Amino acid sequence: MGKDKNPRRVADNEAMAKLRMLKTSPQKLNLLAALIRGKKVERALNDLTFSKKRVALDVKKCLQSAIANAENNHNLDVDELIVAEAWVGKNLTMKRGRPRARGRYGRIVKPFAELTIKVRQVEEQA
Template identity: 65%
Template sequence: MGKQARSRSLGDNEALALGRMIRVSPQKLNLVAGMIRGKKVDQALNLLAFSTKKAAADVRKVLQSAIANAENNHDLDVDDLVVAEATVGKNLVMKRFHARARGRASRIEKPFSQIRIVVRAQEEQA
């Protein structure tokens, strides 16, 4: 008497990976996610490997997880995969205080973000 199994929200030719609690602002993470949207996965991995942005390492790890999910859980061919979606969202914000002049304090916000990557198998067009 458990809950009913939820139906799969993605298509049969898609796989998903989530990265949560990434310690970078969503605005900066979205710049990196924009680099890989719509690209083939091998090209996207190369872009992320040689990117100078700090968030590229975290995005690369999530993309590799999505590729592994597609290969192992959904039996998709890795050579046909394309980054269909790369969406970024806000997560929690750590609040810290910084001492200022005359006994005052100012607030420092350290944001976290999350990323959702969907890879889709696409047939090569001749």
């Protein structure tokens, strides 16, 4: 009498990877997510490799993880993968402060973000 197996959260031709607690704002991270959305994975990896943004290395690691999940867990062909979806969400926000003039307090917020990348296998047109 065991529990039923959880259904897959993605389709049979998809795989995904999630990265949590990235020390950057969601707004900055969304610029990189928009950069790779809809591209072939090889092109997306090249774009992230040569990007000058600090968080591009973490996004590249997440994309490589999604590719590895597709290859090892779901037996998908790496050469036919595209970045189907890449979305960004908010995570916690650390609140810090700094004393300002006339006894006031300057609030400093240090946001964290999370990134989810979904890759899909598409058959190439001949």
